[in-house]
Amino acid sequence: MNIIVCVKQVPATNEVKMNKETNTIIREGIEAIINPFDTYAIEEGVRIKEKTGGKTTVLSMGIPSVADLLKETLAVGIDEAVLLSDRTFAGADSLATSYALSKGIEHIGDYDLIVCGKQAMDGDTAQVGPGLAEKLGIPHTTYVRKIEEINDKYIRCQRMTEDGYDIIEMPLPAVITVVKEINEPRLPSLKGMMRAKRAVVTVLTAKDIGADSDLCGLKGSPTQVVKTFVPVHDVQSEMIEGEPEEQAEKLAKKLLSMQFNTSDSTEVI
Amino acid sequence: MASIKIIKDKCVGCKLCVGSCPFGAIEMVDKKAVILENCTLCSICVESCKFDAIDFQKDEVSNAVDISLYKGVWIFAEQKNGEPESISYELLGVGRKLADDLKTSLFAIIIGDEIENATKKLIAYGADKVIMVEDKSLNYYNDESYTDIFVQLIKENNPEIILLGATAYGRSLAPKIASRINTGLTADCTKLEIDLEDGKLLQTRPAFGGNLMATIICPKHRPQMATVRHKVMKELEPDEKRLGEVIRPNVNIPTDLKIKVKDVVSTITESVSLTEADVIVSGGRGMGDPKNFELISELANVLGGAVGASRATVDAGWIGYSHQVGQTGQTVGPKVYFACGISGAIQHIAGMSSSDTIIAINKNPDAPIFKVATFGIVGDVLEILPLLIKEFKKA
Known part of the structure; x- marks a missing residue:
């Protein structure tokens, strides 16, 4: 079974700090990482391949330096890496990204399953997986927490919902986006790291994959950012002092006085 | 270029x-x-x-459409067993304001089986018109059939705005529709307003884990589509006397679907799910031991709320992933949120900062969670929680 895993480079957001005076993000020294959700996608792709045979390919769109990150995926079992890199792709929103990736996937060809992370940590949109499935004209299932069965013909998986999960069956080829619960990504092996070092990442341009430049990047993006600003957490914090008994009593009083009535709350819910 | x-x-x-x-x-x-x-x-x-x-x-964006041909504000009314989900009422609340500002009608789109009763509620909560597509086969949400039907309705009626909930289903359906009809989609909006000068929809959403807010427009394509975060928009007071029209359009109900929903399983053991709860009691590493989560459950029970957890406790295997609050877990916005022994990593705060009232209990007075807390208690959570449970049991 041939599996394509789509990944994105994101800033390691843990370290994002705000400059209070200028209201801007301090980004110095922020390293780039593979979107954490995508590491579950990589692991799941590798696991399926280990069971069914075939090939795993990791695919990304981004600046040339993303190639180095893609090499790391070869240390955890991915067979090949492809990077779409071209200024034509710059400024893409989720629709233009879906389009470019779908062209990249068609270029790679001969695929059975496409695995994406649930969403990227910087944008958090969760739109590219479903978007690219639609561009490819194949079915998708989001928020997959478990694959119950997979063979040449179809996949049966559990999609996480707000109050449980749905069991979905669809024919292959198909796209799934996975949540963290699905697996625990392995650490790179020494042999894998050696292989990653020597690996060559295939870098493709818009022309290489036959993408229509009108549908790529800024030009192919219906949405535009018109303003960004730092949210103000305008919270009037009140610290409750005293001995533990006093603290508990004062807090309970405050909450109850806010018409937060414990006997009602069960009914309302 | x-x-x-x-x-x-x-x-x-x-x-x-x-x-x-x-x-x-x-x-x-x-x-x-x-x-x-x-x-x-x-x-x-x-x-x-x-x-x-x-x-x-800047290049002009390609494939622009004549935006003057698109009229009306639509919301997707998610339902379960014929009952609208609360997100549907929230969408009607914000949709009403947008429609009024644009001097146009507010439509609710409902797809399912045995949904006649729901249409009355959607009108009471602000819809001028309800477009309903009812069929036995549409009982459960299905990405394929719901997209096919929704796209037929869009092509027939040309709405200018479509809002969907940023729920598990909404975040799957919206990008599939937007990709098929090649229009813009903004995810997880927390604020929506009309630019009164040109009638454009200004869509504001958090990015970078809530560190930055971005306002996004879709100037040359229609419909303007957005998913809206649950528990952020306010629903209107229902008015049973409101009049509205129910439309049953002629659409092809797709058969021979590729995607088959085999089962819909509910795993909620408590009375209330995390995203719907008015009260959430969350525990973090400061609880010290998985056993101590019983205190969290007990307080949640007394208050009729749900149990949440920090990423650290989920990763340590103390509690299941479905309880995780934060950027990699669920985004919640209850009336009252208790953060017990949670330091408040930015990713956690991104998932709960829209709660109305936040209570932080933590040993460390410098814990970042206190910066977003309405009320803070510096102290030992294992000592405070039993006392709090006692106080609320009294009330």
């Missing part, structure tokens, strides 16, 4: 643009700004420059 460059003669090296760039794509070289290759052409820096030293050449 679009391009951006620094006009060296005008650049005074003030670094304002460096700070404005959300992608860290501008660097200072020899006291002049230089745009790096990871620039996404968002053009935010152009505004920041006081010296007009940034030249931005």
